[in-house]
Amino acid sequence: MTINSSFLASKLTKKPIIWSISGADCSGGAGIAADIKTGHSLKVEVCHLITANTVQNSKRVSSINPIDVKILAEQAQALRIDKPPAVIKIGLIANGKQINWLVALLLSLKAQLPDLLVVYDPVGQASVGDSLTTLSATNLVSLLPLIDVITPNVFEAKQLNAIHEKVSNYNALNMAENILLLGCSAVIIKGGHATAEISSIAKTYCTDICLQNLSSTPSETITKTQLFTLQSPKLDTNYSHGGGCSFASALASFLAHGYLLRDAFTLTKAFINQGLSLRTEISNANINNKSEINRYYGAFEQGMWPLKPADFPVIVSPLYRRFQSSPCFKSLNLADVEKLGLYPVIDSLTWLERLLPLNLNIIQLRIKNNDLDVVEPLIAKAVAMARDYNCRLFINDHWQLAIKYGAYGVHIGQEDLNCADLSAIAKAGLRLGISTHGCYEFLLAKQLQPSYLAIGAIFPTKTKNMTGQIQGLTNLTQILALADTIPVVAIGGISQQRLEQVWSTGVNAIAVVTAITEAKHPIIAAQAMQAQLI
The missing domain is CATH 3.40.1190.20 (Ribokinase)
Known part of the structure; x- marks a missing residue:
């Protein structure tokens, strides 16, 4: 031959x-x-x-x-x-x-x-x-x-x-x-x-x-x-x-x-x-x-x-020194083997209304608008809606409004950590999720003992330019070894077709954006993905 x-x-x-x-x-x-x-x-x-x-x-x-x-x-x-x-x-x-x-x-x-x-x-x-x-x-x-x-x-x-x-x-x-x-x-x-x-x-x-x-x-x-x-x-x-x-x-x-x-x-x-x-x-x-x-x-x-x-x-880091003596962040109250599963990241109340009836464990509201007159009523209503469904709703970036309206938690990007009052978030009893991109940021964020850590982008994504910061499955697996007991969320470029291979690494949740929002039948897609993660 x-x-x-x-x-x-x-x-x-x-x-x-x-x-x-x-x-x-x-x-x-x-x-x-x-x-x-x-x-x-x-x-x-x-x-x-x-x-x-x-x-x-x-x-x-x-x-x-x-x-x-x-x-x-x-x-x-x-x-x-x-x-x-x-x-x-x-x-x-x-x-x-x-x-x-x-x-x-x-x-x-x-x-x-x-x-x-x-x-x-x-x-x-x-x-x-x-x-x-x-x-x-x-x-x-x-x-x-x-x-x-x-x-x-x-x-x-x-x-x-x-x-x-x-x-x-x-x-x-x-x-x-x-x-x-x-x-x-x-x-x-x-x-x-x-x-x-x-x-x-x-x-x-x-x-x-x-x-x-x-x-x-x-x-x-x-x-x-x-x-x-x-x-x-x-x-x-x-x-x-x-x-x-x-x-x-x-x-x-x-x-x-x-x-x-x-x-x-x-x-x-x-x-x-x-x-x-x-x-x-x-x-x-x-x-x-x-x-x-x-x-x-x-x-x-x-x-x-x-x-x-x-x-x-x-x-x-100065950030860690500032926060060392502050109160701890609340946990996600998960049982030993319990996982969050599918974690939709959406940008409107319309999407929230459609997804809440699916009994998802966690959702993130990410509104990229700095006009408080527009954002505040949306966050106030979103918090109330999520409470009715007993869903863990994390508010992206707008931590002051999340505190004001008693949100379950707030998600903050690595680049915004220095601007946020982490002590105020902890004292208000909110959970904290932090985005990380690689082992340096992961370890830095881990020292703050947040409620969960997100790592990404796992694959190239349509929602953000992540040039030089694509993690891939191998790096995700290696970083998971550093997590100890903190739940880890995988995010970035994860389609329904890639869901199982990401889930097999042992992450606690998988965050998705366009896999739902750009699906032909979004609700059916969300239900199918959640079923894959049970």
Whole structure:
């Protein structure tokens, strides 16, 4: 039997491809070794170009032996024809010639591949403290504008800011702002090397920050940025060698899978926490026994795709700080195995009148009109109507009116959380539902302990432009693992034909809009979908 290889290739689901341009560590922990192990753990294909062979062990770095740029150029040419990258991860750059070659390569590849992303881990020194490179911000001036995300630790961030490594009164955010001014699109400063000299928190917690440039030119960086801050307990282990390399290659892997930077950052932090926690018992045993082996460091242990809530960081945000001491939101009063089922999202009293007799568990009224003279009487009547049918009616956005008329609950979009008085909503006894788009927003909203969390868009939708935020079923399933006991609603592009595959993920409810409002027979469609979810 003859098999058509081109047909087979068209049917294969290809893994994303990343290139690692990094050094080789003969002790097996850092550089290329870490990148390959990490990439394979996270289901990407890793092509590697070795910039230098290093001679090092757990005591010292003996030598760094750069690879000729002619060889690197030949390798890159072979790969770009056969395996063009979605993301390039850069590690050790051994000399100025390699910088010049990298700049030319990236300019050429970015012209060929407009969506190409570049992650740079500016390796300054080995885990044992010896210097790996003397490169400074001055040396890197031509390279940094081609970098999408740079991932220095505290010492490397100081180098890029020309701050002496022994200076303790630095500000991570200020350093990140200065690094952005060098031209890169985003900077992540890893907090694992921070000490108690900076703050009491640094003694027991590792705080990583990601500052993203949202402006079109570097000169506007300070006024147009977005800050993401993640925090986790510090994990003491001897097995952390290559952790920084693994961080950058994990970030590259998640970006290659199509995640937004904030979600890739969050997943990377969880991946690193997972790996460090796999070997903490070794370190504790060595400390307790005062063993000589405590001086030895081992290779960071790559786990699998992070799914355990315990591995994920806390999202540090002003919103969470403001709400920490406020009352809890009421629950949906569901029995242990009870589910809400179909969750219609409608925009008028006419639709509400048609759907309430179907005895649905939950409905959302989403009126996109800011004229209170128009909206207020509609909400007042809707609340009264839903009460007659004992239906959980959530009012979208208009939380003041929802409080005024005693609605069952209010649904607020992620972008509107900072404008809403969450304490007032909780004190009024209303339930709260929050929209989320990816694991970062999901974890942030989860910390507020709402009555339910909505995740979307699961599929492309007609009602809203969700470019870059389509979750898909795989990501939905992964996020569900983080929910604990909070009910999760799936929303976005869910038709009657897709209903069962979404329901099979284990969500508590499925929100639909056009599957009802654009159906030929809306009531029959709603009844059929509700029957599918019983």
